[in-house]
Amino acid sequence: MSGYIRWLGHSAFEIYLAGNVILVDPWISNPLSPVSVGEYRGRVDLIVVTHDHMDHVGDTLELLKINPGARLVAVYELANHIGEQLGDPGRVVGANIGGPVRVEGVNTTILFFPATHSSTRGVATSVLLSDGKTSVFHAGDTGLFSEMELIGELYGVDIALVPIGGHFTMDALQAAKAVQMLKAKVAIPMHYNTFPLISANPDDFERKVKQLSPSTRVIVLKPGEKYEF
Numbered sequence: 228m229s230g231y232i233r234w235l236g237h238s239a240f241e242i243y244l245a246g247n248v249i250l251v252d253p254w255i256s257n258p259l260s261p262v263s264v265g266e267y268r269g270r271v272d273l274i275v276v277t278h279d280h281m282d283h284v285g286d287t288l289e290l291l292k293i294n295p296g297a298r299l300v301a302v303y304e305l306a307n308h309i310g311e312q313l314g315d316p317g318r319v320v321g322a323n324i325g326g327p328v329r330v331e332g333v334n335t336t337i338l339f340f341p342a343t344h345s346s347t348r349g350v351a352t353s354v355l356l357s358d359g360k361t362s363v364f365h366a367g368d369t370g371l372f373s374e375m376e377l378i379g380e381l382y383g384v385d386i387a388l389v390p391i392g393g394h395f396t397m398d399a400l401q402a403a404k405a406v407q408m409l410k411a412k413v414a415i416p417m418h419y420n421t422f423p424l425i426s427a428n429p430d431d432f433e434r435k436v437k438q439l440s441p442s443t444r445v446i447v448l449k450p451g452e453k454y455e456f
């Protein structure tokens with residue numbers, strides 16, 4: 228095993244890559260989550276937040292407090308806001324859509340891409356994490372957009388984490404199309420069944436991926452489960 232992805236429900240993931248523990252959109256206290264925020268005390272190297280909605284920022288502030296060595300990377304305006312709330316601007320790295328971002332002490336390259344979604348501070352993003360061997364794309368909250376094809380073409384996506392719950396994001400059909408455009412080797416659905424408005428059946432997503440992108444393997448995780456690679 229060189230790494231793993233652990234789904235914590237909603238869009239929250241623990242990703243172990245190149246020796247670092249990275250939390251993405253850490254709403255650890257979401258209704259589906261089997262773990263408590265305290266379980267991550269002193270274990271986290273990096274937190275990545277895709278946009279400033281509460282179900283994605285989640286427990287970031289608390290996690291930064293109980294992980295004094297951890298940094299946060301997010302779009303500039305959001306990162307600065309969290310740095311102010313924390314009272315320690317040195318702990319946050321403000322970035323933006325574009326070229327690679329490196330964070331001291333973290334062996335993974337971070338690239339922010341657009342997400343077609345709203346945000347109060349800065350813009351909504353998707354993010355690609357890569358250690359040079361494995362690339363993980365977290366789509367954030369987004370509708371379908373054709374530039375996803377460029378991400379797959381330029382960088383190659385090994386594992387895509389895609390929202391399937393509809394209403395605020397892509398549904399199963401659009402997410403399957405996204406996976407096809409990304410040319411992802413593995414796809415993991417997220418952002419569904421947290422509350423009734425985003426009810427979805429992951430088997431339906433799997434069927435649609437089989438039709439549109441037969442070479443992609445769909446892994447449906449239960450909250451708390453890991454996919455190792």
Ligand SMILES: [Zn+2]
Pocket residue numbers: 278280283344368395
């Ligand atoms: Zn959102």
